[in-house]
Amino acid sequence: MRALAAALLVLLLGASARAERLIVSVSNHRVTVTPNYSGEELVLFGSVEKDASTPADRTAYDLVVTVMGPRADMVTRRKERTFGIWINTDYRQFLQVPSYLALFANRPFDGITSPEIARRQQIGLNNVLLTQRVSGDYADVVPNDAFRSAFIRLRTQRGLYREDASAVTFLTPTLFRTGIPLPAEVPIGTYEVEIKLFANGAFVGKTETAFEIVKVGFEQFVANTARQNGLVYGLVTAAMALMTGWMASIVFRKD
Amino acid sequence: MQLYLPIADLPVNVFLVLAMGAAVGFVSGMFGIGGGFLMTPLLIFIGITPAVAVASVASHIAASSFSGALTYWRRRAIDPALASVLLCGGVTGTALGVWTFTQLRALGQLDLMIALSYVILLSTVGSLMFSEGLRALMRTRRGAVPPRRTHNWIHGLPLKMRFKRSKIYLSVIPVVVIGIVIGFIGAVMGIGGGFILVPIMIYLLRVPTSTVIGTSMVLTLVTMLFATMLHAVTNHLVDAVLALILMVGGVTGAQFGARAGQKIRGEQLRLLLGLLILSVGVRFAVELVIRPEDLFTIRELGVSG
Numbered sequence: 001m002r003a004l005a006a007a008l009l010v011l012l013l014g015a016s017a018r019a020e021r022l023i024v025s026v027s028n029h030r031v032t033v034t035p036n037y038s039g040e041e042l043v044l045f046g047s048v049e050k051d052a053s054t055p056a057d058r059t060a061y062d063l064v065v066t067v068m069g070p071r072a073d074m075v076t077r078r079k080e081r082t083f084g085i086w087i088n089t090d091y092r093q094f095l096q097v098p099s100y101l102a103l104f105a106n107r108p109f110d111g112i113t114s115p116e117i118a119r120r121q122q123i124g125l126n127n128v129l130l131t132q133r134v135s136g137d138y139a140d141v142v143p144n145d146a147f148r149s150a151f152i153r154l155r156t157q158r159g160l161y162r163e164d165a166s167a168v169t170f171l172t173p174t175l176f177r178t179g180i181p182l183p184a185e186v187p188i189g190t191y192e193v194e195i196k197l198f199a200n201g202a203f204v205g206k207t208e209t210a211f212e213i214v215k216v217g218f219e220q221f222v223a224n225t226a227r228q229n230g231l232v233y234g235l236v237t238a239a240m241a242l243m244t245g246w247m248a249s250i251v252f253r254k255d
Numbered sequence: 256m257q258l259y260l261p262i263a264d265l266p267v268n269v270f271l272v273l274a275m276g277a278a279v280g281f282v283s284g285m286f287g288i289g290g291g292f293l294m295t296p297l298l299i300f301i302g303i304t305p306a307v308a309v310a311s312v313a314s315h316i317a318a319s320s321f322s323g324a325l326t327y328w329r330r331r332a333i334d335p336a337l338a339s340v341l342l343c344g345g346v347t348g349t350a351l352g353v354w355t356f357t358q359l360r361a362l363g364q365l366d367l368m369i370a371l372s373y374v375i376l377l378s379t380v381g382s383l384m385f386s387e388g389l390r391a392l393m394r395t396r397r398g399a400v401p402p403r404r405t406h407n408w409i410h411g412l413p414l415k416m417r418f419k420r421s422k423i424y425l426s427v428i429p430v431v432v433i434g435i436v437i438g439f440i441g442a443v444m445g446i447g448g449g450f451i452l453v454p455i456m457i458y459l460l461r462v463p464t465s466t467v468i469g470t471s472m473v474l475t476l477v478t479m480l481f482a483t484m485l486h487a488v489t490n491h492l493v494d495a496v497l498a499l500i501l502m503v504g505g506v507t508g509a510q511f512g513a514r515a516g517q518k519i520r521g522e523q524l525r526l527l528l529g530l531l532i533l534s535v536g537v538r539f540a541v542e543l544v545i546r547p548e549d550l551f552t553i554r555e556l557g558v559s560g
Binding site for chain 1: 256257258259260261262264265266314315317318319320321322323324325326363364366367371479480483484485486487488489491493495496498499502503506507509510543544546547549550551552553554555
């Protein structure tokens with residue numbers, strides 16, 4: 001009997017969560033990075049579909065779009081003055097953090113929802129989970145931690161982390177679009193996009209999509225070979241050096 | 256024209272890199288050196304990480320020293336026996352150097368060590384060369400004869416061997432040790448080491464000037480080829496595209512540099528080279544002492560997924 005009640009509850013909750021449906025699409029699901037790639041902007045557009053169960057008073061929606069690139073371990077090091085010179089002394093390891101991270105919204109993050117929900121839903125760069133290894137423990141630290149903020153600042157400078165509270169625009173009350181800028185040195189891999197919908201400060205629902213960034217052409221071939229066949233790559237490079245040197249000595253032969 | 260460097264992972268202007276290769280090639284042709292000590296800092300300066308710069312410059316130096324070595328081989332200005340003994344040490348030193356490089360990189364102290372070794376090595380060699388060039392210049396002004404070369408303690412060491420083409424009779428111990436040292440610093444710092452090796456061979460080993468440059472080029476060539484291989488296999492840091500652009504620029508510039516170098520007198524040449532080496536050393540020293548713009552740095556440990 002209790003199980004049945006629980007099942008019913010879940011069903012009911014599920015139904016209420018499905019009161020709004022998000023339909024989204026990105027302009028390009030497969031971005032190819034060619035040799036002369038110098039950055040690009042994808043466009044994500046979508047609409048909020050209401051159904052019969054949507055409360056009538058829900059008219060204004062807020063959206064938060066999170067784009068996450070492939071995850072990697074990263075080390076942040078801090079320099080300190082030792083014996084008159086600047087040396088890397090302390091470091092923190094960030095575990096499986098996104099190599100690209102962008103958060104977009106239609107208005108300032110703190111206005112969309114309560115701090116409590118913002119933290120749980122990871123709204124804003126300050127609330128995104130960035131796991132650090134601190135002497136054997138795994139934890140995310142307070143947003144104003146020196147290493148964490150330096151990490152975000154450096155990634156932001158390279159255009160790899162960004163936060164824009166005015167990037168999402170509503171074309172009609174339910175139709176929206178946002179640009180996803182990808183810098184020249186964008187990491188390759190699969191990108192997850194999460195779109196979270198809020199109404200009157202409450203989290204209403206979310207949907208996910210993804211796109212892929214692939215490098216094509218000679219560069220990617222070189223990079224792959226270097227990583228997978230180091231020996232062959234080294235031999236070819238060495239042979240190339242000898243060839244260039246030999247050609248030069250023939251071309252510029254004086255006698 | 257922008258080109259994406261696959262290993263350095265950043266776009267660069269092809270003509271800028273080509274021009275850098277040509278400029279360094281010009282200087283290297285003029286002074287008869289590999290030019291790695293100029294090339295590596297320049298690459299670091301345009302934003303390539305020191306690790307990739309060091310590894311890629313190795314193959315660039317291999318190319319320029321091969322074209323040089325071929326020319327000297329035709330002129331019979333290479334001592335094969337001396338070169339092989341040097342190489343025994345050189346290959347060992349290179350392997351040690353690449354191993355050290357990998358260890359330092361894991362510790363996060365590679366950039367510091369590269370900068371520190373540049374400061375120490377370049378300012379020492381630079382000031383020695385500069386003062387020696389200055390003294391030589393004064394001597395020729397006064398019209399005095401250069402002091403006669405005498406034998407030193409090195410010539411008292413055991414395991415002597417006769418190097419026919421250089422017409423010297425010498426212990427192999429200092430030769431192997433010099434090979435190890437040059438191979439080691441070459442692999443760690445991304446330099447061929449010609450600018451240190453040539454003076455050492457002339458002043459310490461008394462190798463005649465007729466064979467010294469050719470023989471040192473053979474050592475540079477083999478150690479740098481070996482370093483390229485090791486860097487490619489262990490650290491995957493050799494950027495072949497970057498190296499190719501540098502090579503093409505470098506070998507071309509070297510030809511014009513060599514012609515320009517023939518018009519300048521030996522003492523003045525050494526004075527200029529000393530000054531150049533010294534200034535690169537000072538540049539690195541300044542960088543270490545002033546507060547960096549950003550105290551934090553990030554290194555990615557490989558993307559997964």
